[in-house]
Amino acid sequence: MTKFQVTILGCGSAMPTTLHNPPSQLIEMNDKLFMIDCGEGTQLQMRKFKTRIGKLHSVFISHLHGDHIFGLPGLISTLSLLGRKNDLNIYAHKEIDFLITPLIAYMGKHLTFKVNIIPLDPDKVDIIFENRAIKVTSFPLKHRIDTNGFIFEEKESLRHIIREMIDFHQIPYNQIYDIKNGADFVKSNGEVIKNNILTYQGSPAKRYAYCSDTAYAPEIIPYIFKADLLYHEATFAESELLRARETYHSTARQAAEIAKEAEVKKLVIGHYSSRYNELGFLLKEAVAIFPDTELATEGKIFEL
Amino acid sequence: MTKFQVTILGCGSAMPTTLHNPPSQLIEMNDKLFMIDCGEGTQLQMRKFKTRIGKLHSVFISHLHGDHIFGLPGLISTLSLLGRKNDLNIYAHKEIDFLITPLIAYMGKHLTFKVNIIPLDPDKVDIIFENRAIKVTSFPLKHRIDTNGFIFEEKESLRHIIREMIDFHQIPYNQIYDIKNGADFVKSNGEVIKNNILTYQGSPAKRYAYCSDTAYAPEIIPYIFKADLLYHEATFAESELLRARETYHSTARQAAEIAKEAEVKKLVIGHYSSRYNELGFLLKEAVAIFPDTELATEGKIFEL
Numbered sequence: 001m002t003k004f005q006v007t008i009l010g011c012g013s014a015m016p017t018t019l020h021n022p023p024s025q026l027i028e029m030n031d032k033l034f035m036i037d038c039g040e041g042t043q044l045q046m047r048k049f050k051t052r053i054g055k056l057h058s059v060f061i062s063h064l065h066g067d068h069i070f071g072l073p074g075l076i077s078t079l080s081l082l083g084r085k086n087d088l089n090i091y092a093h094k095e096i097d098f099l100i101t102p103l104i105a106y107m108g109k110h111l112t113f114k115v116n117i118i119p120l121d122p123d124k125v126d127i128i129f130e131n132r133a134i135k136v137t138s139f140p141l142k143h144r145i146d147t148n149g150f151i152f153e154e155k156e157s158l159r160h161i162i163r164e165m166i167d168f169h170q171i172p173y174n175q176i177y178d179i180k181n182g183a184d185f186v187k188s189n190g191e192v193i194k195n196n197i198l199t200y201q202g203s204p205a206k207r208y209a210y211c212s213d214t215a216y217a218p219e220i221i222p223y224i225f226k227a228d229l230l231y232h233e234a235t236f237a238e239s240e241l242l243r244a245r246e247t248y249h250s251t252a253r254q255a256a257e258i259a260k261e262a263e264v265k266k267l268v269i270g271h272y273s274s275r276y277n278e279l280g281f282l283l284k285e286a287v288a289i290f291p292d293t294e295l296a297t298e299g300k301i302f303e304l
Numbered sequence: 305m306t307k308f309q310v311t312i313l314g315c316g317s318a319m320p321t322t323l324h325n326p327p328s329q330l331i332e333m334n335d336k337l338f339m340i341d342c343g344e345g346t347q348l349q350m351r352k353f354k355t356r357i358g359k360l361h362s363v364f365i366s367h368l369h370g371d372h373i374f375g376l377p378g379l380i381s382t383l384s385l386l387g388r389k390n391d392l393n394i395y396a397h398k399e400i401d402f403l404i405t406p407l408i409a410y411m412g413k414h415l416t417f418k419v420n421i422i423p424l425d426p427d428k429v430d431i432i433f434e435n436r437a438i439k440v441t442s443f444p445l446k447h448r449i450d451t452n453g454f455i456f457e458e459k460e461s462l463r464h465i466i467r468e469m470i471d472f473h474q475i476p477y478n479q480i481y482d483i484k485n486g487a488d489f490v491k492s493n494g495e496v497i498k499n500n501i502l503t504y505q506g507s508p509a510k511r512y513a514y515c516s517d518t519a520y521a522p523e524i525i526p527y528i529f530k531a532d533l534l535y536h537e538a539t540f541a542e543s544e545l546l547r548a549r550e551t552y553h554s555t556a557r558q559a560a561e562i563a564k565e566a567e568v569k570k571l572v573i574g575h576y577s578s579r580y581n582e583l584g585f586l587l588k589e590a591v592a593i594f595p596d597t598e599l600a601t602e603g604k605i606f607e608l
Binding site (some may be wrong): 014015016017018021022040041043044047048064066067070071073074077078081095098099102103105106 | 318319320321322325326344345347348351352368370371374375377378381382385386399402403406407409410
């Protein structure tokens, strides 16, 4: 599989600070960019980090708190100034209508492309996007309002052919696809060449899980189990556990506990409360439970 | 008069760049902050430049292109998170409803204050705000859609009393206000003490004029005549004069010509096209016509 990486555009929370932008990130898979959440200033961050806005495929919105959506009008407007022609699909709670529909009506004929709102079901696990190489699943998180987490995953890749063996057995081109899918080759004389002589296994399919915003919710573990990378919100330090509970957010320690129970390969924490200028202690609290934890920062890229 | 200053929060144009934010500026007068335009990221710029969001009095929107208004949802939402109680007046074209009304409906009971939209008349000169010390006037600019310029001006300040003379003539407190307004003092024996013995002239009232976005429009000169500071858009260099005409924008040279004809004290240019990485030549073109010209930059403060 080609590049699979996550770029953090913003990892702050409701109240913007001089240190962190409101939530947004870009998932690059298979030469396409998928955006998760779109806080105010997201298009400015895309410029800053020189991401390729022309490759933006679609947008996935976890929930409708302002810090996750107020970048959409500017993004849509700029895509239109740039002359985008392809539809833009926005996967979000259906109430996002309140922001998008009046904007589209106001822009009218100036809008160069169509915006489709694809409503998410906040209560169940759903495959919401799928093509030959990629699958995106949404699942319920536990927040003050309906909120969805997302899994971006590669599909099982095809087996790689061994060119020399294909040539040696003079296998016709029209059979290559079946062989990549695991078929044996039957020669005209009836001899069977086993698939494992002709191919070797493709690279394993990888999975990225996004969980923000959410209270500590062990019930999500089956969805994110053994993900290669988990982004989990860690709005608060353990000293603010009560505040985390009240506001349906997580502490860094809780994020790490989810990562540990879910046996993910790596954890990235973010969505920091505006009260924290320094984040070392959040990292420390997480690492104590789950050693392979990193702090999100604007501009940081995580490769899967 | 107390402080009167303009802080540039953004001086880019429709397409954001890594160098400039979308338009917004803050006018500080009489210990209040007035905002003109509110492009995406304005509240983030307020944080960055440590302006005091709690002092925000009202917002003046020149026109409804996205780069001048898409910061409003985030600003309103943050003011509410901060617990603002005072009404927020937004002076703008009445169609701004499309952005504000659905937002307020969506925020519902979470919004801690009332937002009032005060519609601007795009066709005439109008005093739109006035208190004891300040007057704000709107006037028509010449753009692709209805657009207003603004004048922020101090009112003629009262005369300053000469404390020693007041004491010497034993003038009662209840007469001081009249004397500050220019009245003579009549003693109980009928003797008249002339006002100019009791007071000296207050500092002259100052005026700030904002003209963006606009084509070259000499018809605005009467409104901005002899302003202490003029902000005039200069989207293009003279080499793009045709493009400026087509899009109803100005060149730096045209901005300077307006400044010269209007006999303003100082000109600040901004609203730069995203095509320019370097602005020295725009400044050069303006200075050739009007020497006291400065380039706007994010974070720059102009004192009147």
